[in-house]
Amino acid sequence: MGITQAFRILLLVLLIGCAIAVNLTKNLMSAVIIFMSYSSIMCILWILMQSPDLAITEAAVGAGVSGTLFLMTLKKIRAEDGEEKKKKKKTAGRKG
Amino acid sequence: MKNRKKLFDKLYNVVAVICCLLLIGVLLYTVARLPHYGEENPRTVEVVERYVERGVEETGAVNIVAGMILDYRAFDTLGESHVLFTALICVLILLGKDEKNMRKEFDSYYTVEYENYHKLAGDSILRLVGYLLLPCLFLFGIYILLNGQLSPGGGFSGGAIMGAALIIFAAGFGFETVDKVFTEKLLKTVTFIALTFYSFAKGYVFFTGANGLENHVPKGIPGMILSGGLILPLDIAVGFVVACTMFGFYSLFRRGSIGHDHTFMDQQ
Numbered sequence: 001m002g003i004t005q006a007f008r009i010l011l012l013v014l015l016i017g018c019a020i021a022v023n024l025t026k027n028l029m030s031a032v033i034i035f036m037s038y039s040s041i042m043c044i045l046w047i048l049m050q051s052p053d054l055a056i057t058e059a060a061v062g063a064g065v066s067g068t069l070f071l072m073t074l075k076k077i078r079a080e081d082g083e084e085k086k087k088k089k090k091t092a093g094r095k096g
Numbered sequence: 097m098k099n100r101k102k103l104f105d106k107l108y109n110v111v112a113v114i115c116c117l118l119l120i121g122v123l124l125y126t127v128a129r130l131p132h133y134g135e136e137n138p139r140t141v142e143v144v145e146r147y148v149e150r151g152v153e154e155t156g157a158v159n160i161v162a163g164m165i166l167d168y169r170a171f172d173t174l175g176e177s178h179v180l181f182t183a184l185i186c187v188l189i190l191l192g193k194d195e196k197n198m199r200k201e202f203d204s205y206y207t208v209e210y211e212n213y214h215k216l217a218g219d220s221i222l223r224l225v226g227y228l229l230l231p232c233l234f235l236f237g238i239y240i241l242l243n244g245q246l247s248p249g250g251g252f253s254g255g256a257i258m259g260a261a262l263i264i265f266a267a268g269f270g271f272e273t274v275d276k277v278f279t280e281k282l283l284k285t286v287t288f289i290a291l292t293f294y295s296f297a298k299g300y301v302f303f304t305g306a307n308g309l310e311n312h313v314p315k316g317i318p319g320m321i322l323s324g325g326l327i328l329p330l331d332i333a334v335g336f337v338v339a340c341t342m343f344g345f346y347s348l349f350r351r352g353s354i355g356h357d358h359t360f361m362d363q364q
Binding site: 061 | 133147161228240248249250253256257259260265345346349350
């Protein structure tokens with residue numbers, strides 16, 4: 001078994017590990033980061049499968065832009081949650 | 097009632113597990129029946145042979161993949177560009193800030209107190225990285241875009257890289273800097289012209305090709321930058337659409353408008 005083959009198998013194992021880990025993480029932030037690392041591993045795999053144009057697109061879209069969009073959404077959801085908590089605190093204060 | 101709900105929950109779990117296992121089984125079965133990596137696929141071998149043997153001669157592109165996606169199957173790519181455009185419009189409808197479809201209470205959704213959404217640009221690390229990286233990123237994107245017919249890459253990859261560079265630019269130097277150049281009007285104009293040009297140019301080629309007429313698009317010498325007939329202009333059109341879409345997504349997700357939104361921001 002050549003070193004390339006071993007590298008390929010290692011990458012595939014990591015890929016499956018990432019795919020399972022995304023499902024198992026409770027923290028949404030780390031899920032996004034694992035998703036981005038999944039895309040990075042997939043990018044190297046595309047190069048190994050000799051399709052560099054897919055690799056470029058995967059690196060730019062999968063690991064870059066879609067991850068950023070997920071993070072933006074998370075930020076917005078958290079901001080909204082924070083606002084709601086603040087409002088709840090205010091109303092609780094009035095009651096007390 | 098409670099018992100029934102418990103039973104339903106248990107049944108739901110069992111059915112979910114069975115569905116998952118079935119799906120895994122079907123997918124693994126399909127993967128096992130696919131031809132092995134590197135082997136010829138017996139059913140599509142005719143098309144592959146034609147593409148590999150006569151691709152350079154017929155399309156003028158050294159990069160066979162570009163010849164395939166932008167010449168033989170250019171309508172697929174046209175559809176993809178339109179999908180991106182439609183996605184941008186959907187995001188614009190859903191997240192766009194508009195006096196007509198936004199209630200006043202929702203304004204806090206975009207202007208959160210403890211996060212100054214529109215002035216993130218003070219981050220010095222992001223700025224320094226931007227100074228160093230951005231010229232290279234833009235150049236790399238343009239290089240990939242223009243060399244689509246010669247080397248790996250092409251419209252989609254180059255456009256995605258340019259869009260990502262625009263996003264870094266907006267994140268590091270603030271939306272005000274980008275707004276000077278990149279307005280909603282510019283985005284609409286560029287996307288419209290690119291998509292229209294693509295449709296008409298490719299429609300012309302397909303029309304003449306299907307009717308056995310001669311088309312007047314020069315093929316060029318394979319290997320030169322001006323080769324591949326319509327591939328280079330189509331690459332540029334797709335790249336612009338993709339870059340505009342990527343940055344439009346980011347801008348809409350972040351502040352609910354593309355370019356400076358006069359109706360809302362000036363009021364505040």
